[in-house]
Amino acid sequence: MTTSKDHPEAEFPDSAAQTAPDTDQRVWHAGGLEPMPIRKLPQAPPSVHILGPTVFLVALGVGMGEAYMWPRLVLLFGPEIRWLFLIGVTLQAIVLLEMSRYAMATGESIFMGAARVFKPLMWFFFVAAILIYIWPGHLSAGALAFESLTGVPWQVTGVLGMLLVGVVFSLAKVIYPLLESLLGLLIGVLVVGTAVIASLVGTWNDLSTTITGMFAFGYLPAEALSPAWFPVIVGSIAFAGPSGMQQMWNTLQLRDKGAGMGAHIPKIRGLRHAGEEEAMPSRGFMFDTEDPEEMQKWKGWRRWITFDAILLFWGITMLVTISFTILAQAAARTSPDVVTLLREGEREAALSAMSDSFAAAGSPALGGLFLGFIALIGLNATLGLFDSFSRGQADMAYFFVPGARRFKISHLYALFLWGVIAFGIVILLFGPADGPAGILDILAFLSTFAMGAYCVVLLLVNNRMLPKPIRPKLWTNVVIGFGAVFYLGMLFYSLVRFGVVVS
Amino acid sequence: MVPSRIRALAEVAVPALASGAVAGLVVAGLAAMVGQPVGWAAMSAVTLGLPIALLGGGYGLLVASGRVRLGVFAPAAVYWMIGFPLARLLHETWTPALLGGSPAPPADPWGFLAYQGLVSLGFAVGFVWLNERLAPRWLLRIKAHNPIAHQLFHTYAREAEQMQEAKQRRRTGAASRAGKGG
Numbered sequence: 001m002t003t004s005k006d007h008p009e010a011e012f013p014d015s016a017a018q019t020a021p022d023t024d025q026r027v028w029h030a031g032g033l034e035p036m037p038i039r040k041l042p043q044a045p046p047s048v049h050i051l052g053p054t055v056f057l058v059a060l061g062v063g064m065g066e067a068y069m070w071p072r073l074v075l076l077f078g079p080e081i082r083w084l085f086l087i088g089v090t091l092q093a094i095v096l097l098e099m100s101r102y103a104m105a106t107g108e109s110i111f112m113g114a115a116r117v118f119k120p121l122m123w124f125f126f127v128a129a130i131l132i133y134i135w136p137g138h139l140s141a142g143a144l145a146f147e148s149l150t151g152v153p154w155q156v157t158g159v160l161g162m163l164l165v166g167v168v169f170s171l172a173k174v175i176y177p178l179l180e181s182l183l184g185l186l187i188g189v190l191v192v193g194t195a196v197i198a199s200l201v202g203t204w205n206d207l208s209t210t211i212t213g214m215f216a217f218g219y220l221p222a223e224a225l226s227p228a229w230f231p232v233i234v235g236s237i238a239f240a241g242p243s244g245m246q247q248m249w250n251t252l253q254l255r256d257k258g259a260g261m262g263a264h265i266p267k268i269r270g271l272r273h274a275g276e277e278e279a280m281p282s283r284g285f286m287f288d289t290e291d292p293e294e295m296q297k298w299k300g301w302r303r304w305i306t307f308d309a310i311l312l313f314w315g316i317t318m319l320v321t322i323s324f325t326i327l328a329q330a331a332a333r334t335s336p337d338v339v340t341l342l343r344e345g346e347r348e349a350a351l352s353a354m355s356d357s358f359a360a361a362g363s364p365a366l367g368g369l370f371l372g373f374i375a376l377i378g379l380n381a382t383l384g385l386f387d388s389f390s391r392g393q394a395d396m397a398y399f400f401v402p403g404a405r406r407f408k409i410s411h412l413y414a415l416f417l418w419g420v421i422a423f424g425i426v427i428l429l430f431g432p433a434d435g436p437a438g439i440l441d442i443l444a445f446l447s448t449f450a451m452g453a454y455c456v457v458l459l460l461v462n463n464r465m466l467p468k469p470i471r472p473k474l475w476t477n478v479v480i481g482f483g484a485v486f487y488l489g490m491l492f493y494s495l496v497r498f499g500v501v502v503s
Numbered sequence: 504m505v506p507s508r509i510r511a512l513a514e515v516a517v518p519a520l521a522s523g524a525v526a527g528l529v530v531a532g533l534a535a536m537v538g539q540p541v542g543w544a545a546m547s548a549v550t551l552g553l554p555i556a557l558l559g560g561g562y563g564l565l566v567a568s569g570r571v572r573l574g575v576f577a578p579a580a581v582y583w584m585i586g587f588p589l590a591r592l593l594h595e596t597w598t599p600a601l602l603g604g605s606p607a608p609p610a611d612p613w614g615f616l617a618y619q620g621l622v623s624l625g626f627a628v629g630f631v632w633l634n635e636r637l638a639p640r641w642l643l644r645i646k647a648h649n650p651i652a653h654q655l656f657h658t659y660a661r662e663a664e665q666m667q668e669a670k671q672r673r674r675t676g677a678a679s680r681a682g683k684g685g
Contacts, residue, residue, distance in 0.1 A: 185636060189525070192629030195622050199591060204611070204618040211621075311576060319625040 028286035030465040031116030036106060041287035042263045044300030066321040067377055068351060069236040071328030072342045076229075077221055079213025084233065085321065086214040088240030091486065093314040094479045095247050098458050098472060100305045103251035104260025105298075105470055108284035110251045110454070111396050113461035119400070121457055125245065125450070126396045132244055132446040133389045136162065136424035142378010145371040148352055158428045161379070165386050166421045170414060190376055191316065194323040202326035210325045227498035234448060234490045241317050244447035248454055249388035252395060260301045261285045280398065280409050289469040298470060390416040445491075452488030455480050511651045516563025518637040522630055523559015524552075546601050551594035558586040559630065567651050580627045587623035588616045 027035035073081045102113045115122035139161060143154035198207075223229055242250070255262035264285045287294045332338045351374060394412035397404045404412060458480050462472050472480075562582055565571040571578040592608070592615065600606040609615035642656040 185633065188629050188633040188636065190629075191632060192525075192626055195625030195629060198625070199587075199619055199622040202618070202622070204614040207618050207621055315624075316628055319628060323622075323625055 028467065033116050034283040036284050036286040038288055039264055039285040041261060041294050041297045043297055044304045067324050067374060069239050070321055071325045073233065073236055074325050075328055075332050075339050075342055077224055079209040080216035080219040082210065082213040083215060083217045083219060084237055085240050088237040089314060089317050091483050092241040093309045094476065095483060096309045096313055097305060098462055098476060098480055099247050099251050100254055101472065102461050102466065103254045103262065104301050104305065105466055106284035106286060107255055107261035107265045109255065109395050110248045110457065110461065111392060112284065112399060113465055114457045115400060116465050117460045122396060122400065125248065126393065128446060128450050129245055129389060129392055132450065133385060134420055134423050136428055139378060139382045142375045142382065145351065145374035145378060149371045149375065155428050159425050161382060162421045162424050165383055166418055169387055169417055191320065194320055198323040198326045201330040206326045206329045210322050230498060231494045234494050238448040238451055244450050246388065249392050252391045261287060289467040295469065386417060386420060389420055448487055448491045452484050452491065455484035455487065511649045512564055512567045514645055514649055515567035515651050515655060516560050518641045519563025519566065519634050520556060520560035521637055522633040524556040525633055546598050547594060550598045551590055554590040554593055558590065576631055579631045580624055583623045583627040583630060584620050587626050588619035591619045592616065
């Protein structure tokens, strides 16, 4: 890793050498791939003003982990178990910051960063993404809630939902802004609505036990360490906040939003507008880290993403989970059946029982509203996962599959999008009979492994592929290293000690 | 002059009032859904939905008068941490009274207020989120005749310009790279 004007061995250029950005011939050598030309870093937006792209990640990350898995653990083991959730989400906030470090410094995805370190690492994620995300399990939770609400069979909703997502993202240029606005409003209502329900049905005691439980570090009842429950706890930690590869995909969202050096990379378009796509450069860019002015702008970008990570990502995820945990506690007070069903792991039945308990305490409409929120969460997850999966696979395929550059990246995006939709429809109609919860179990296992693996990749990429002035600090490396040990350690402990994968 | 300024301020406050009203409608709808008689639900709409909508409008006035920066979360969090619990206290206490019973304050008012105050943080996030999506379009609509809206709109416009510049850089950069890129 060196920079040069003509050859890789030269020293990093001094700031005086940088004048006109596009005529700058200097490059940054990172790993074995094509070096990155030096370009100007754009000015960062005000750090505390706009709602950044992380909000999108939050909307996608708030899923079954928050709505079902953690409320379940709280009801079974007590609120003290939430210290593990606190660790999981805090770790994810740091991961977000570190993922964005590479993406904003280079305009490249973390997959490209992994390929710069060692290409098989990138291929691992390419294959893992297919194994994990080709299953339509994420769709079933919302579709089942919709079935409970309307009686429409969940497979029908699932198939129609997937086709709708495919059409919408294929017409992206026209429809996407509308969809984003609509989802934005729905998410706003979701946040307001869960807060209001919690304010109506919850109590100070529910809230205080939920919050104080987060600080009961080390609490692990004997039953939690049993073969039946330890894998569940590991899976729940993996589902705290964005799970699996969502954080990696967020580097592509940041690039498309033009964050940091992502401003120099063109956007992916919908299939209908693929012809208008600008030429995609074959690598990212680097800014002059020896230039104090550029470093000042870099600090601005770091402040911007830190605000997103701490206040929006960490804060909103915590708030929504706290609301759902309070709802679960309120439901358990009204209906003891809820706890029994949760213990048995009957997710759909437990969610229905929670809905029923609100209906019993209030009216059928309140129970319906709860199911409506679950369906909304499912819809958000489906929209986000299909888009992110296709984005990630298209990115890796475009840069690394021989011959793929004959196509535009938007065409590859459409190929993966419709591929995953077609497979999803076949699975929903003729797939394994063990039901949607079984699909989620497989997801949880592979997700955990991918999360441990991306922590290792982050350490390698940020410490070896970036110039020294913008590499992570020691404490950050320690936290990410802890993340790798945390995810992989628990996964393999579960396998070796109990012979059971996470669930 | 004063009435026209008040009118301009009030007009700028409309999106926040609408955000509060949306939230208020959710609240009132939920109250109606808690299986209480129609009268109780309607009264809840008044005792909870209306205060929240008015508080939303109040927040819009603070933005319009420049006391609070548009889109910044912290002031909204503080504002709702005070406003939301008071609205809930009003709802809890006076709904039975307005329906012919006697006022029924919560058994542990401080615990109640503290709980509602914490829940209000989540509420504030949703409120800011909704307001951020409604305000720019409304300001664009009224800025021609409303000087306060004009000024506020330019805050948004500067941001949009920054984004546009970034987009332009991307396009010109991509065009110049077309020969080199893959």
